[in-house]
Amino acid sequence: MAIAAYRVSRVRRRDYDPPDSPTSVGYVRSSLARLADQENPLVLQCGRPFWPIDVTYETYGKLNSDRDNAILVCHALSGDAHAAGWDPDALEQGRPWRADRPGWWDSMIGPGKALDTNKYFVVCSNVLGSCYGTTGPSSTDPSSGKPYGSSFPVVTVGDWVRLEERLVTHLKIDKLKAVIGGSLGGQQALEWALAYPERVESAIVIGASARLSAQGLAFNAVGRYAIVNDPNFRGGDYYDGVPPRVGLSVARRLAHITYLSEESLEAKFGRRYRHGCGPSYGFSTEFEVESYLDHQGEKFVERFDANSYLCITRAMDYYDASDWGDGDLERALSRAKATFLLVSFSSDWLYTPAQMEQLALSLAKCEKRVTYVEIPSSAGHDAFLIETETLTEVVKAFLDGQTTKRLSPPLYSQIGL
């Protein structure tokens, strides 16, 4: 019997690339494209033809003359189209959270980085239903002149991918070099390979799986319960009043625990008290970990819309890649023509390595080309945003067509290729 060996994970203080760094894409303004209108509505999975849809997206690097060097990056629950570089209008346009840091995957996208903008044309768009520029519940419904609120449709990962396909077509790209994403972004990458087999050369699925587990469904359900039962929610039509901050904050605090791991929480905070040592015998914040959750909750309600949160978590619930095979995952996966790179993180308990292995094995059984890598990390689900050094090694090797057999063997297990 051994004592539980807590691996101590350093909290990595990231040194952001400043905009003038040779490895930064610099200042980037997003673009807007109307990709659905009355003549050409997007028929959603729920059956509702929906328009107008404006999509916010950013691009980094240059599309080559053959238009075959494009990589689509898909964002996760609370992400946006601003994946790399710096937002020149962050303060002026009321996005203060973007002022002091670059895009959410800046460490992966730029000259010489994993998604090397000297070689690739990188595109990232904001999903339908979000609150970061693409049409969502807080957008104005032209038929009423008011925000959609409760009348916004419930959308799916499939809907997102079909809208992304319109963007790719709009950019006159026939086939994507790769689609890549972590978490819900990883599920979009998988969905691309199934929905548009001819248009995806490779799919890079990180910290995701073919479907969310029952435990994941349960956590999402509690968060949504807190939101819809916040008295300020008023059925979703709260835009003329106070938003349901408490409910959204509960949802975020809870979700945030699932993004970290037991060991990273232990290493970062343990049972330390904020002030001095020992209890103050009250219910206000006194452990450091409580204070951290307060901070996460407060930051989030300043930047995110509760209806978008409902919308996106429901899409997360509904996604099941096996729907393409009427519940049979292997039948579903047999549609794919892409080469796959699947990456999981050892301490991710939201989308576990075991789930990813299952997907890898199912792909292998369908004789798809698949590389599966489990990266040892104590960072939990958030590792896809943190372990970018190791991710860079893995993704670069994959995009360069190398097998990961070249990588240090104790670090990686793999099948296929």
Place this chain on the structure above:
Amino acid sequence: MAIAAYRVSRVRRRDYDPPDSPTSVGYVRSSLARLADQENPLVLQCGRPFWPIDVTYETYGKLNSDRDNAILVCHALSGDAHAAGWDPDALEQGRPWRADRPGWWDSMIGPGKALDTNKYFVVCSNVLGSCYGTTGPSSTDPSSGKPYGSSFPVVTVGDWVRLEERLVTHLKIDKLKAVIGGSLGGQQALEWALAYPERVESAIVIGASARLSAQGLAFNAVGRYAIVNDPNFRGGDYYDGVPPRVGLSVARRLAHITYLSEESLEAKFGRRYRHGCGPSYGFSTEFEVESYLDHQGEKFVERFDANSYLCITRAMDYYDASDWGDGDLERALSRAKATFLLVSFSSDWLYTPAQMEQLALSLAKCEKRVTYVEIPSSAGHDAFLIETETLTEVVKAFLDGQTTKRLSPPLYSQIGL
């Protein structure tokens, strides 16, 4: 690489012992004892002398003439003094949740059971701050004539144990044969061995640890945040109005996820939809696991008080056995004179086997007599209420002074004895 092997756990439909069963303790009425008054207040760990305190408790079996066959059972967060047998007044006295089932550990307590009432005098009392008969936030403050509400003190596991010691003294019991409990009850058993080393022959600590992890602190913090920010909470003084049901329901739903395991949720509910197949594209309950959480939340708010929930989770947060050694666990444990049985469950991720192993090893280093058993179970933290067949085998062997070496070797790992 292996596919994730989900062990399928059957949901055990327990056949409750009816009151006339030879293995049931039958109908049991609880007793009430005033254990602190103005002359003899309980000085709480927070420094406040507190009185009056009435304690509700039940007893099963008979105290022998040597008064040395008593076993104290300690309950967990939402438990009560009604550990075994049937409540004859459940319906008449407004406790309908007790009408159709016996006490919470009836499968462990009774003639011939693990805590054999033919041999032992079993005592279980309700903790200070609860809402099941012992003085708590919903009790009337004699100085105001109103419920305590926000003026109720923040109590600790140490306070509970010192009150239990008063009960044991009140019952004229000098030394307990054993103190036993699961979860927070297990922490009380551990605390007994440290606070009253001379008065505990053996401590049986089940599904617990020396302290709650940072992740556990985080989950408790989210639950409390939901309660104290429910508009009906009104600072804790809500007894003349509507209680903070939404906040309490959020807290319970969330906590309930931590009581189960990923694999038990997968086996019980998976991704099954309640009605027919496939999504209805809305935010109301449609997955079976959502419906289960609804049920858990609704049941709980009918029977539990939000202030008690705050109180008891805070006690859970604060407990750290190493406080007896100024932060040094081994120094703390060196006080103990009891023989220890520690039991963990393989899929418990709230109080993990690794944490229990650490406690076991620390006890062994202090040369205490300790048996550590990890029971393989897919039931998660709730296993202490479910795996009572295996628990019976382990606890009986321990109480009979057998080493667990007699038990089937693949099932148990152990140190000591």
